[in-house]
Amino acid sequence: MEMLNFGAILQGKYLDWLLSGAAMTLGLFAxxxxxGFALSLVLLALRESGVRVFAAFTRFVVAYHRNVPSLVQVFLWYFGVPQLLPGSWQTWINAHHSEFILVWVALSLNAAAYMSEDLRSGLRSLPHTQLExxxxxxxxxxxxxxxxxxxQALRxxxxxxxxxxxxxxxxxxxxMAVGLAEITYASRQIENESFRTFEAFAIASAFYWLCSFALASAGHLWSERLNRMDRRT
Known part of the structure; x- marks a missing residue:
């Protein structure tokens, strides 16, 4: 039975792949x-505007993104939408990292739909008299x-x-399903070449866990700060 050897993939080109993949993941997320947050504010404003057409549009957007798997949404934007664009647009996108751009659009719209509903719930918790x-x-x-x-809704x-x-x-x-070289894709590359499956995906798992923990901690600290400000006022 072969012993685990993390050092074998934390050097040379494998380390470069992991670092590049981590940077791509963080860049895509940011x-x-x-x-997504900016678009969620737009969707919220349209939903609460009182205009039926706008409200119907936002309901459709939210329903689509909440009921269609995220992977299908990524495939739709990457494989489907470019076919509907003018040839010059397709050429420009293909020349400017199409994988990143189209996945970025798909994930941003998905996040916007969910965040708009979170903000709407926060807005509904406020007294209606404030708008009046x-x-x-x-x-x-x-x-x-x-x-x-x-x-106030944001809080x-x-x-x-x-x-x-x-x-x-x-x-x-x-x-990774459309070939964007983020950290899961990089881990898969390393696994295919080195056959060190556990080490490659263990490092990816640790990366996701640490970043998720940092994000959750930042959210908790921000919430605590807002609560302290509320108590002072």
């Missing part, structure tokens, strides 16, 4: 989180949402938003 008061002093609907309601929705961020981070591993 980009998807930023865009904001409108009464002359604020527009968008100003009321941006200045008064969304900051109320912080725990589920942190959980959704954790889910998004782990979902980045689906990118």
């Amino acid at each position: 980009a998807s989180l930023v865009v 008061a904001a409108r009464a002093i002359g604020m527009t609907y968008l100003q009321s949402m941006r200045i008064v309601l969304v900051p 109320a929705a912080l725990p589920p938003l942190v959980n959704q961020s954790l889910t998004l981070f782990k979902t980045t591993s689906l990118a």
